[in-house]
Amino acid sequence: MRGPCALAAWLDRWESRVRLVGERLGYPQAWLQEFCTYRGDSRMTLEEFWVRYTLLRMEMAPRFAAVKTESDARAFYTDSEYMLWRNLVHRRHSAWRRVLWTMRGRQGGLLEIGCGIAPVSAWVAPRKPGWRFWLHDVKDSPHLRYAQWRLRGREWTMGRHRVKVVTLLDVLEHLVDPLATVHHALSELAPGGYLHWNAVRHERAHELNLAAPSSLAAAVRHLTETLALVWEGEDGHRVSRNVAGD
Secondary structure, three states, X not given: OHHHHHHHHHXXXXXXXXXXXXXXXXXXXXXXXXXXXXXXXXXXOHHHHHHHHHHHXXXXXXXXXXXXXXXXXXXHHHHOOHHHHHHHHHHOOOOOHHHHHHOOOOOEEEEEEOOOOOHHHHHHHHHOOOEEEEEEOOOOOHHXXXXXXXXXXXXXXXXXXOEEEEEEOOOHHXXXXXXXXXXXXXXXXEEEEEEEEXXXXXXXXXXXXXXXXXXXXXXXXXXXXXXXXXXXXXXXXXXXXXXXXX
């Protein structure tokens, strides 16, 4: 597993860089075309997108900086489209072959916790037509509505069966109680299933680091003690397997 995951990670980085070069050269971008379709605004250019995002970021900066609690963050997520645009900026060139590699079999379920605009599910869904997808994020938020639109009916309500793959990426550091979310993720992960996770507490301002270092450390410790580590990348992306019940 380590070799294939390393190769998948390398291919992900290579594809992201190629797409970024294409964007800078002015080639049409699928992510922008998709967003324009969602908004019903086919005339928006790449340059206009960046101008709009920059203006929105400047407008929302004071309120973003004022977020101190999880309830503040939830209100900010639901009242503004800023996090939708921000997710597009930071997830527009992502590929997810590492996740795809762990989605074995023709059928299964994937749960994307803290999905944002569903970068993982939206990328793997066309490649796994027999799989079901569950998205978990702040209810009634613009970015979650966009994520649900991207899956075009492929999103399902959680049932009694646990899923084969769970992603918990770029989430834990933003939660006041990351350990509670870890417990939720593990409760949904089937025996033998794979969890993709990281825990990177950015020291830059305005990153919504709501998790105290001790709380984040407790969540990481629980994951490392409960699951078997399969692979860890240079970017902190870890793939762990639920060996309980195998």
